[in-house]
Amino acid sequence: METMNRPALVRTRYAETDQMGFIYHSHYFAYFEVGRGGLARESGMAYAGFEREGVMMPLTGCSAQFVRAAKYDDLLAISTRAASYSAIRIRFEYEVWRIADRAARLLATGHTDHLFTDLSGKPARLNRRPALWEMTQKIGAYDTFPDLVARGLVDAPS
Amino acid sequence: METMNRPALVRTRYAETDQMGFIYHSHYFAYFEVGRGGLARESGMAYAGFEREGVMMPLTGCSAQFVRAAKYDDLLAISTRAASYSAIRIRFEYEVWRIADRAARLLATGHTDHLFTDLSGKPARLNRRPALWEMTQKIGAYDTFPDLVARGLVDAPS
Amino acid sequence: METMNRPALVRTRYAETDQMGFIYHSHYFAYFEVGRGGLARESGMAYAGFEREGVMMPLTGCSAQFVRAAKYDDLLAISTRAASYSAIRIRFEYEVWRIADRAARLLATGHTDHLFTDLSGKPARLNRRPALWEMTQKIGAYDTFPDLVARGLVDAPS
């Protein structure tokens, strides 16, 4: 189960900065997607596999709150969890942490809401798709700190 | 005052599509920015002018809700208004409409929250900056329908 | 024919700036695409129509040369022409001009090379697709200056 708590790592790109010298806010939604894709991969089924099985997950809503700005070349850890889900929809929640000097600082939080649909855009009842349903049920909480310590990215609290 | 209600027009780009065939959600935040920039320009002071005056408007939060998906080459109207503001922060709200066949259909709504800061990132009290303060006070509600009719983009309701 | 010479207009976005304060270079390729899409629309068949007819135009190469940097909120005119083509490939060439103070200054030039393929990615012989072939043959040179003058965006040379 501990692999569920493995955050995706992202290094910010120059392409993602803006003239304020910060990462432009819309890119956090791409970072969230990296976290979501990593969560899918950790749980044994890459997101690309969903689409090959004929399931898409279009967004119906999203939000982000920004605590501190990210800058170019920052190393970010994206913690992701499935906050709630049913047979037809799922909500993911995210935390974006900057890893520097063996410590993690919270930069942003956010969420995305998704429908499960078939390739034509009609709702797909996920509980009739056992592999994806099982994956969804496996996804737990995101106390990612132990994993960051285990990977040597941050120090354990003393 | 009616110029306050002039929505910005955006044509979606192929670069903004994703493999579902829809516009990827993060680009709506760039469309919101186009709406915000248009609102600033309509009110007599381009956003670029704020920065030249030493005022930045970093985001502290944002959200979007998606009603219908946009596709490549859609013509979108971005309605923007200042929903609330004080001397140190401002909230913008947005509606994204698709213009086609002389009618408008709502695709998405959203908001962004901004701080006013100086170039070093410290809060800037806007009421001590008359030009920007005046602009902020001018920004009203966004019944943009009359403008879309006036520009011949949609038909008036019969 | 003069509509062939109508450049697409793009206003640069804050999202497209980088921390040098310039438009990040990769966005010029999206601007080129706007020019390409505008050219297709001017010639009577939107690019989206090609894909509905089962023709895709994947890139095989591209380049850009930068003369002057674009900045936030610049108004750009994208001049596009089909420099050469055959039944299986096409090359577009581009010029990006900044429109300001009723004059145009060259910012960048570039090209893109495309294959014509069917939806499975196999080469599609365009001369067997009359509508697209006719459109391709119509596309001429890009002396766009008269159009910019006619639209009142720049002054005619004295």
Place this chain on the structure above:
Amino acid sequence: METMNRPALVRTRYAETDQMGFIYHSHYFAYFEVGRGGLARESGMAYAGFEREGVMMPLTGCSAQFVRAAKYDDLLAISTRAASYSAIRIRFEYEVWRIADRAARLLATGHTDHLFTDLSGKPARLNRRPALWEMTQKIGAYDTFPDLVARGLVDAPS
């Protein structure tokens, strides 16, 4: 020296796909930038450090040739080298490889040309900046295959 040959790894994002189902071409220029940033980091001085020292590297030109298309969730290795340089300019060359099934396939090649300038945009003679000059001189050829083998990402040729 062998660290010079360590390619940057990038996993493609859903945000980077287009409705053809491929990675949109402009993102390769962001991947090239990731390779460039990795090269700078390997050589002992992060690119962010250049700007802190007052040196920027605006692009004057770039190109890419596409051999095979990348798709969502591909793992890419970006090989980067300084192909030529002088005190005032530098050319980087890139190869983008897809890593899958313990083998690497070439997807794209490209180049970027840069000027060295100070923060006001004026040319900066790099040979008067010892740290950056030394870094530039250290950057060698990019036979990255041994590194990919060493990291267990691809098999050694038999």
